[in-house]
Amino acid sequence: MSNKSAEEKQAILDKVQLPSDWKQALADELTSDNMDGLRTFLRAEYADGKTIYPPANQIFNAFNLTPLSKVRVVILGQDPYHGAGQAMGLSFSVPKSIPKPPSLNNILKEMADDIGTLYSNHGDLTHWAKQGVLLLNSSLTVQEGNAGSHQKQGWEQFTDAVIDVVNKQTQNTVFVLWGSYAKKKGKYIDADKHLILSAVHPSPLSANRGGFFGTKPFSQANQYLTMHGKDAIDWQLPQ
Numbered sequence: 001m002s003n004k005s006a007e008e009k010q011a012i013l014d015k016v017q018l019p020s021d022w023k024q025a026l027a028d029e030l031t032s033d034n035m036d037g038l039r040t041f042l043r044a045e046y047a048d049g050k051t052i053y054p055p056a057n058q059i060f061n062a063f064n065l066t067p068l069s070k071v072r073v074v075i076l077g078q079d080p081y082h083g084a085g086q087a088m089g090l091s092f093s094v095p096k097s098i099p100k101p102p103s104l105n106n107i108l109k110e111m112a113d114d115i116g117t118l119y120s121n122h123g124d125l126t127h128w129a130k131q132g133v134l135l136l137n138s139s140l141t142v143q144e145g146n147a148g149s150h151q152k153q154g155w156e157q158f159t160d161a162v163i164d165v166v167n168k169q170t171q172n173t174v175f176v177l178w179g180s181y182a183k184k185k186g187k188y189i190d191a192d193k194h195l196i197l198s199a200v201h202p203s204p205l206s207a208n209r210g211g212f213f214g215t216k217p218f219s220q221a222n223q224y225l226t227m228h229g230k231d232a233i234d235w236q237l238p239q
Contacts, residue, residue: 061089
């Protein structure tokens, strides 16, 4: 909660670069003391000369590419990639010029096995995001080379609010929860109202032990969407 006046809250919201439906739905969280603390932390990180990923103009990429009104699928990740040039504000995604990380390779392999897509030579998932696939990380920033460095600074509360908004304000959305962290974060999703697809994490360590390959999340998601009168996702990444 916050003791800010209506004018103070509006001044904060006016500075937030998000689609209007996200801004309205998340107004309480965006103007909260939690977000004040997070902004202070990030300003200090930048002031110390630390390299932060993704670039500042891509931190909210998932929301800008996927307005709340368009959300049909949520794929929940944990941390942005912490290597140079990798993070682009979309969970699991990397720019076309960057080699695909192992987890993303496994996701694309499962997709090809599941629905027969051509194996992509790149890992840019913007095509999914533009169709209503919210590619949401639990933390939206990270310090270069330091995995998990921005956890427990306020991002988790913000992204919990995002999941709560999608849970309450949308109907028949598909939530894809890979790994124990994602499953725990999605524990309050209403399974009577939405489809929850859970599996082990696609990282090689987890996936190769079994429980990821063969789970067919892409076909299951599309079957559920079409059954509820929504368009299926075109998962094939443009070459």
